[in-house]
Structures are given as C-alpha cells and as structure tokens.
Amino acid sequence: MNPRIALISFLILSALFLQSCGGGKNLKNMTVRERLEHAKKLYQDGKYFEAKNQFQILILNNPGSRIIDEAQFYYAETFFATKEYITAAAEYERLINRYPNSEYLDDSSYKIGYAYYKLSPKAQLDQKYTYQAIDYFQQFMDEFPNSEHVKDVTDKLQNCRTKLAEKEFSTGILYKKGQHYRAAIISFDEVLKKFYDTKYAEPSLFWKAFCHYEVGEPEKARNAINVLLKKYRDTKLKDRAKDLASKIAADLNKKEN
Numbered sequence: 367m368n369p370r371i372a373l374i375s376f377l378i379l380s381a382l383f384l385q386s387c388g389g390g391k392n393l394k395n396m397t398v399r400e401r402l403e404h405a406k407k408l409y410q411d412g413k414y415f416e417a418k419n420q421f422q423i424l425i426l427n428n429p430g431s432r433i434i435d436e437a438q439f440y441y442a443e444t445f446f447a448t449k450e451y452i453t454a455a456a457e458y459e460r461l462i463n464r465y466p467n468s469e470y471l472d473d474s475s476y477k478i479g480y481a482y483y484k485l486s487p488k489a490q491l492d493q494k495y496t497y498q499a500i501d502y503f504q505q506f507m508d509e510f511p512n513s514e515h516v517k518d519v520t521d522k523l524q525n526c527r528t529k530l531a532e533k534e535f536s537t538g539i540l541y542k543k544g545q546h547y548r549a550a551i552i553s554f555d556e557v558l559k560k561f562y563d564t565k566y567a568e569p570s571l572f573w574k575a576f577c578h579y580e581v582g583e584p585e586k587a588r589n590a591i592n593v594l595l596k597k598y599r600d601t602k603l604k605d606r607a608k609d610l611a612s613k614i615a616a617d618l619n620k621k622e623n
Contacts, residue, residue, distance in 0.1 A: 398424065398431050409440055409447070418444040435465035439474060451481040472510040476519060479503040483522050489532040500526050524564075531561035535570055547577040568594065572603045575610060584617045 393401060405420035421441035428434050442457035458474040458481070468474075479502035485495040503523050507516065538553030554574040557566050575590035591611045594601060601607065 393420075398428050399433060402433060402437055405437070406440055409444060412447075414444045414448050435461060435468035435470055438465065439468075439470040442474065442477070446477060446481060449484070451484050455481040472506070472513040472515065475502070475506045475510060476513065476515040479506055479519065480522070483526065486526065486529065489529045489536065493530055493533060496526050496529055527561055528564045528566070531557050531564040531566040534561070535566040538570065538573060542573055542577060545580075547581045551577045551581075568598050568601055569603065571597075572601075572607055572610075575607075575614075579610065579614055579617075584614045584621070588614045588618065 393404065396404065401420065401424060405417050405424065408414075408417035408420060418441065421437045421444065424431075424437040425434060425441060428437075438457065438461045442454050442461065445451075445454035445457060455478045458478045461468060461474045462471060465471075479499050482495045482499035482502060486493070486499055487495070500523060503519050503526070506513070506519055507523075510516070534553050534556045538550045538557070541547070541550035541553060551574055554570040554577070557564075557570040558574070561567065571590050571594040575587045575594065578584070578587035578590060588611070591607055591614065594607055595604070595611070
C-alpha cells in the first residue's frame with residue numbers, strides 16, 4: 367500500500383475512534399471552524415496525540431480553507447509541546463512556505479529559532495544547534511523587526527552567543543593549562559573578535575596577556591593588559607592584571623637596557 371494512503375487511512379480510523387470516545391461530540395457534523403476549535407481545545411488540555419490527529423486531518427481534508435494555516439500552526443505546536451523540536455521546526459517552516467500571507471508567519475519564524483534553541487546543548491558539547499538557532503533568530507529579526515517576540519529573541523540570541531563564547535574560552539583555558547600558549551591565544555582572540563559583548567571577553571584579555579608574556583612577547587602582553595584595565599576599570603582581575611603588568615614592565619626595562 368502507498369505509504370501516504372496508509373497514513374491517511376490511519377488518521378481517519380484514529381479520528382473515528384476519537385469521535386466514538388469524544389463524550390458525544392459528533393465531529394462528522396462539525397464545520398471546519400468548529401472542528402478546529404475542538405482540536406485546539408484538545409491541545410490546550412494537553413491531549414497532544416488526539417490534537418495532532420485532528421489538526422492533520424483538517425489539513426489533509428481542507429487544503430483550500432481560509433483557516434487551514436491556523437491548523438498548520440497548531441499542528442506544529444503539538445510537536446513543540448511534546449519536545450519533538452526537529453519535527454516542530456519542519457512544520458513551522460511548512461506553514462511559512464505554504465501560507466506566505468498567514469498571520470502566523472512571525473510566530474512560526476520565532477518558533478523555528480526557539481526549537482533549535484531548545485536543542486542547544488551545554489557549552490562543552492557540539493554547538494550545531496546553537497548556530498542554527500542564531501541563524502534563524504537573526505533571520506527572524508530581519509523579517510519581523512516589530513514583532514512582539516523581538517525582546518525575547520534578543521535575549522535568546524545573547525544566550526547563544528554567551529554559550530559559544532564559553533566554549534571558545536574553555537578551549538583557550540585548556541590550551542593554556544597544557545602550556546600550548548599560542549593555540550590558547552588564538553582561542554582568546556576568537557572570543558574577543560566574535561563575542562566581545564559577552565562576559566568572557568574580560569578574562570580572555572587577561573589570559574591573552576598572560577600567554578603572550580609566557581611566549582616572550584611582552585609588548586603584546588602589555589597591550590592586552592592596558593586594554594583590560596582601561597575597558598574594565600572595575601574588573602575582578604585588577605590585582606592579578608596589575609601584578610602581571612609589573613612583570614611585563616620589568617621585562618621591557620631589561621630589554622631596553
């Protein structure tokens with residue numbers, strides 16, 4: 367049997383079963399709007415499997431309806447609610463592609479980014495989903511600058527950037543501990559270049575200076591310390607930075623003499 371036909375048959379049988387267990391609700395005699403409201407009620411009550419079936423039957427049986435984009439949106443929402451984020455993202459994207467005039471475009475675009483944000487793991491792990499969340503959030507900001515979701519997206523974007531900064535900074539610290547100072551400098555420079563507005567920029571400056579000092583580059587070490595003390599006047603690393611600055615100054619004096 368054709369897989370699509372098998373799926374539709376399964377959904378129809380599921381709908382008939384739900385209808386027989388639906389507390390007397392006669393789904394067959396409902397209008398499209400009434401059936402949509404029934405499916406939304408199932409969704410709101412946390413009956414996601416039943417709601418999912420109802421939304422998909424609506425979508426398959428009423429492709430030309432003016433409210434079918436709403437069914438598509440809530441169909442995607444059922445996957446999001448059950449933490450099936452990859453499928454949810456695909457269904458939100460389907461709405462965007464099929465219904466370009468839908469009132470749910472900004473919500474769907476936002477939820478695609480949010481789905482990948484939910485999949486984003488701890489900083490130590492692979493950050494593929496974090497980068498995808500950033501890409502979709504930035505696309506959302508470009509397309510819907512006046513959306514009610516902008517504040518939340520801005521916060522989530524910063525969280526993503528902070529996580530990526532943490533991963534790069536941690537890599538630098540590992541190299542530093544292993545005395546691979548030049549490799550560490552590359553990581554700290556990445557933090558300073560790409561994630562300068564995160565909390566990891568400040569310690570990256572200090573450890574960059576430290577590593578330059580350790581490989582015998584006191585001029586570069588001094589430059590990094592000066593930037594740190596000028597840009598972060600109240601840094602918690604101030605005492606350590608001043609101690610390192612004194613050592614650097616002493617080395618430079620020796621070189622000059």
